[in-house]
Amino acid sequence: MILWADQLRFNGRVFVAQRMRTFLxxxxxxxxxxxxxxxxxxxxxxxxxxxxxxxxxxxxxxIVFPGRNETVGGHPPIYGTAPRDITLADALAMARxxxxxxxxxxLPGTANISRGGLSREVLAVGxxxxxxxxxxxEVAVGQELPVRSREDALAVTxxxxxxxxxxxxxxxxxxxxxxxxxxxxxxxxxxxxxxESMGMDMDDLAIIxxxxxxxxxxxxxxxxxxxxLQEGADELLAQERIRQLVRDRHDGxxxxxxxxxxxLLAAFDNILFTLTLAIAAIAAISLLVAGILIMNISLxxxxxxxxxxxxxxxIGASGKDVRGLFLGESLILVGVGSLCGVVFxxxxxxxxxxxxxxxxxxxxxxxxxxxxxxxxxxxxLFSWLPAKKAAALDPVLAMKGIAE
Amino acid sequence: xxxxxxxxxxxxxxMGDERVRALRGLSLDIDGGEYISIMGPSGSGKxxxxxxxxxxxxPDSGTYQLAGTATEGLDEEARAALRRDNIGFIFQAFxxxxxxxxxxxxxxxxxxAGISASERRKAAQEMLAxxxxxxxxxxxxxxxxxxxxxxxxxxxxxxxxxxxxxADEPTGNLDQASGxxxxxxxxxxxxxxxxxxxVTHDSNLGQRARRRIRMVDGTVAADEKEG
Numbered sequence: 245m246i247l248w249a250d251q252l253r254f255n256g257r258v259f260v261a262q263r264m265r266t267f268l269x270x271x272x273x274x275x276x277x278x279x280x281x282x283x284x285x286x287x288x289x290x291x292x293x294x295x296x297x298x299x300x301x302x303x304x305x306x307i308v309f310p311g312r313n314e315t316v317g318g319h320p321p322i323y324g325t326a327p328r329d330i331t332l333a334d335a336l337a338m339a340r341x342x343x344x345x346x347x348x349x350x351l352p353g354t355a356n357i358s359r360g361g362l363s364r365e366v367l368a369v370g371x372x373x374x375x376x377x378x379x380x381x382e383v384a385v386g387q388e389l390p391v392r393s394r395e396d397a398l399a400v401t402x403x404x405x406x407x408x409x410x411x412x413x414x415x416x417x418x419x420x421x422x423x424x425x426x427x428x429x430x431x432x433x434x435x436x437x438x439x440e441s442m443g444m445d446m447d448d449l450a451i452i453x454x455x456x457x458x459x460x461x462x463x464x465x466x467x468x469x470x471x472x473l474q475e476g477a478d479e480l481l482a483q484e485r486i487r488q489l490v491r492d493r494h495d496g497x498x499x500x501x502x503x504x505x506x507x508l509l510a511a512f513d514n515i516l517f518t519l520t521l522a523i524a525a526i527a528a529i530s531l532l533v534a535g536i537l538i539m540n541i542s543l544x545x546x547x548x549x550x551x552x553x554x555x556x557x558x559i560g561a562s563g564k565d566v567r568g569l570f571l572g573e574s575l576i577l578v579g580v581g582s583l584c585g586v587v588f589x590x591x592x593x594x595x596x597x598x599x600x601x602x603x604x605x606x607x608x609x610x611x612x613x614x615x616x617x618x619x620x621x622x623x624x625l626f627s628w629l630p631a632k633k634a635a636a637l638d639p640v641l642a643m644k645g646i647a648e
Numbered sequence: 649x650x651x652x653x654x655x656x657x658x659x660x661x662x663m664g665d666e667r668v669r670a671l672r673g674l675s676l677d678i679d680g681g682e683y684i685s686i687m688g689p690s691g692s693g694k695x696x697x698x699x700x701x702x703x704x705x706x707p708d709s710g711t712y713q714l715a716g717t718a719t720e721g722l723d724e725e726a727r728a729a730l731r732r733d734n735i736g737f738i739f740q741a742f743x744x745x746x747x748x749x750x751x752x753x754x755x756x757x758x759x760x761a762g763i764s765a766s767e768r769r770k771a772a773q774e775m776l777a778x779x780x781x782x783x784x785x786x787x788x789x790x791x792x793x794x795x796x797x798x799x800x801x802x803x804x805x806x807x808x809x810x811x812x813x814x815a816d817e818p819t820g821n822l823d824q825a826s827g828x829x830x831x832x833x834x835x836x837x838x839x840x841x842x843x844x845x846x847v848t849h850d851s852n853l854g855q856r857a858r859r860r861i862r863m864v865d866g867t868v869a870a871d872e873k874e875g
Contacts, residue, residue, distance in 0.1 A: 245762045254759070261747035555743040558704060559757040559804065560732025562725045639704050640695075643743055 246565055255573045265541055266577065272538070273581025273619055274588060276531035280615035281589035283527045285607035287520030292604040294512045298505055304473035305378075305505040308338075308486065310465065312501055328499045329465035330490075332454050336394060337493065338469065339374070341485045343477035348375035349466040351457040355425040357450060359411045366407060368424055368450045370457020378472050381446070386418035386433030393453030400456075402433040406447040424450060425460045479504055520608060528618050534581075535622030538574055542630035546570065546637075553634050554642030563635035570631035571624060578623035582616040649716060650677035651811060651843060652701065657710035659696055659866075670696040671707065672866040678845070680811060683838045685857035686847045693866040695816065698847045702814050703731045715811065732761055736805030738834075740817035742797040744789040744804075750776060751785040754803045761808065775803035779833055795826030802833055806842070813837060815846045819853060831856065 246254075259266040310330045335349035351370035356363060375381070376388045389402060401424060408417045408431075417431045429452065438446040458464060473482055487498040546553070553566055561569075589607065597605050659671040670693040678684060686694045699705040700712065703719060712719045714734060719727065744753045754772040763771075776785055779799040789797060798818060805813055815834060819827035831853060838844040848854050862870035 246760055247762050247764070250759045250762075250765070257747045257752075551743060552745055555745070556756070556760065557728070558702065558731075558737045558743075560728055560760045560808070562728035564725060565728070565760060640699050643739065643741070 246568065251569065251572050252576070254569065255576050258573060259576075262545070265545070269534075269538055269541060269577050270581045270584065272534040273531075273578050273623070274585040276527075276534040277582045277585025277612075277615045277619050278589040278592075279530050280524055280527040280618070281586060281607045281611045282592060284520050284524045284611040285589070285593045285605050287516060287523050288608040288611075289603055289605040291513060291516035291520070292606060294516065295509065296604065298509045298512075304475070304477070304479075306471040306473065306479070306483065306486070307503045307505075307508075308469040308471065309501040309503070310468075310499065312499055328494050328497060330469060330500065331464050332394075332458065332466060334490065334493055335454075335466055335469045336372075337489055338471060338486055341482065341489060343474050343482045343485070344471050345474040346374045346378045346472035348372055348378045348470040349454050350375075350468050350470065351454055351461065351463070351466055353457065353461040355450075355460060357407070357411070357422055357424050359420070359422045362411055364410075366424075366448070366450050367445075368401075368452055368457065368460065370452050370454040370460070372454055374472075375451065375470070378470055381438055382436040383433040384436040385416075386431070388433060389451065389453055390432075393455065395455065396453070397455035397459050398453050399427055399429040400432045400453065401429045402435060402451040403431055404435050404445075404447045404449040405437055406445075407450060408434045422450075424452065427456070427460065429456075479506075524611065524614065528615070531615070531618050531622050534619065535626040538577065538623055539626035539630060542570065542574060542627050543633070546630045546634045549634075550637060550642040553637050554639040557637070557639035558643065566637075567631040567635040570634050571627055574623045574627035574631075575620065578619050582619045585619075586612045586616065651680040651715055652676070652678040653711070653713040654700070655711045657700060657707040657712070659693075659700070659705070659707050669866050671700070671710075674710075674867050676861070676868060676871075678843060680843055681838070681841055683835070683844045683856075683858045684846070684861060685854040685859075686845065686861045686863060687849070687851065687854045688863035688869070692863040694847050694863045696866075697863065698814055698816055698845070701812070701845060702735050702737060703727045732757055732808060734811050736808065736810040736813045738798065738801045738805050738813070738815045738818050740820040742789075742794075742801045742821070744797055744800055746789050749786045749788055750781060750792065750800045750803075753789070753800055754807050756804060757808050771807055772803070775807045776800070779803045793826070794822050795829055798822060798826070798830050799833065802830070802837075806837060810842070812843045812845065815844070817848055817850075818846065819848075819850065827853075 308330065310328065332349055335347055338344060339347040348371050353368055354365050355368045357366040357368075371389070372394045373389045373391055376383070383402065384405065386402070389400065390398065392398065393400065401422065403411070403417060411417070411422060412420065417434055420431050421428050422431060423429070435446065452460070471486070473479060483502050483504070486502060487500070490498045490500050556566060593605050593607055654674060654676040657671045657674045658669070661668045661670055668691075674693070674697065686697060688694045696705065700707060703714070714730065717730065719730065722730065745756070748756070751769070751772045754775055755768040758768040758771060773782070773785060776782055779802050781796060781799050781803070784792065784796065789800070792800065813834065818830055818834065822830060834844055835856070846853065846857060854860060858874045860870070860872045861868055
C-alpha cells in the first residue's frame, strides 16, 4: 500500500511535469466552482435584499386588503358577496383593538400638484399620522399630519424631499401653499431622506390626510390598511379580532384578506430560495463540463503513460495501486481547483459588494460546500473510467508500447 | 525443493485471428542462486516464459510454485505483493520514470510497498553506490548515459532484496563497453546469491551463464548445465 504522503508527492511530480495540462484542468474546475458560488450569490442577494426591505417595515406588520383571496377567480359566488370596501371608519375602529398599536389606512392616487408656474403629476397618499411611525418616516422640517386630520379633511400636506426641492428649490416650503388636484393645501412638513421602499419612491410623494384624499379621489374605499401589532401580542388572535370587527361592521361578512409580514416574507424567501437552487443547477452544468474535460485529458494521459503504468505494475504495483494513483491525481486537481474557485468567487462577490453596497450580494452558506462536493463527485466519476483503464493495462504490452 | 517449480505450463495468445501457442507444456525447476540464460528464436516463447516467472502473466493451465507458494489461486493484489518482494526486473529499454531523479526511481518499489521515506532513502543511496552511481543520485534520466540508466534500473530491481533478478535483453540498447559493465554488475549480484535469469539473443552473453536453456516452439529444447 502506498503511503499517503508518497502518493501526494508522486502526483505532484506529475503535475509539475505536465504544467499546461494541470493548469487547464485547474482552470476548468475553478471556473465551474466559481460560477456556482457567484451565480447563487445573486439569488441569495435578492433574498437578502427583500429581507432587508421587509425588516425596514418593522417586524410586527399586518396588511389588510378588501376582498377575500377565495373570491378572486373561481366560480362566481351564489350569494351577492362582492368585496365590500374597507372604509376609513373601519380602519379607525381597528385601532381600538387592544393588541393593535398603530393603524395606517392607505388611499393612494395620482394627482396634479402645482405651485406658481410649476406643475406635474405626483403620487398623493391619503393616510393618517400612524403612517409615519409605522413606516419609520421622519419629518425633517415641520410636523407630521395632525391627529385631528383623521376625521377632518384638513387641507394640509407633507412633501417628499425631492418633490419639495422641485417645487421650492432651496426656499422654505413649510407654511407655503401648493395646489393638489382642485384644492389648495398648506405644506406642514417635509420628509427626511428615505429613498425607495417596497418599490415606492418615498422622496417623490405628497402625503395628505385620509379624509382629504377621499374627497380628492371621490371614494370611500381604502386601498389597504397597515396595522402594527403590539410587542408580544398573539398574531392569530389579533387577526381573528380584526375579522370579528369587520363582521360586526359589515353585516356578518368578513370580506377581507389579512397578510402578515411574516407570511409574505416566507413566501418571498421560498420563491427566491427555489430560484437560487435553479441557478445553482444551471451553474453546476459547468462542473459537469469540467468533469468531462477531466475524463478526456485523463484518458489521453493514461495512453501517454502506458509505459510508466506497465513499469509500476512490473515493480510491484497492483491494479488497485495504479487506480488509486490516477484517482488521486483527479482528486487533487479537483480539490485545488475547487479551493481556487471558492476563493476567487468570494473575492469577486466581496469586491462587488464594496462597489455596490445597496445590493447585499452574498453566496448562500450551502453554495461553496455544494459546489465543491459536486466537483469532487463529478471528478471522481469521470476519472473512474480512465483509472480503471490504467489499472487493467497489461504490463508487458504496455511497456513495449503496444496497444491492446 | 526448488525455488521455482514450473509444471506443464500452457499459454495461447490470440494475435488477430491467429492462435499462437507461446508455451506448450513447459516444465522447469530453478534453484536458488542459479545463473540461467534463456535463448531461442523470436516467437519461441522466451519472453512469455520470463513474464510467467515474473508473475506478469498467467498461464492457461499448469502450475507455478514460487518459494513454496502456489501462485495460481492468488488474486492481483497478492501477485503484486509477491512480485514486489521476490522479483526484480530489468528491461532492454531501462523504463525509468523521466520526471523522477535516479534516487527516486530506485525508491519506487519501496514506495509501492509503503516503506517510510527515510528508510527508502537510505536503501536507495546504498544501492546506487553499489552500482557505482553514488555521485549521480539527483540526476534525472535525461542527464544520464545508457549504461548509467541501466545501472539505475538494476539498483531499482534489487532495492527490495529480491531472490530473483529477471533481465530481458539487459544489454540490447547499450554499446559494447557499457554492456560488459552491466553484465559484470549483474553477475556480481549472482555471485552474492541472487538467482539470475537473462533472456537474450546475444549468444556471447548467453554462453556466460552456468545453465543455458534453449527454447523452440514454446518448450525447452535444450537445457545445458556447466560442470
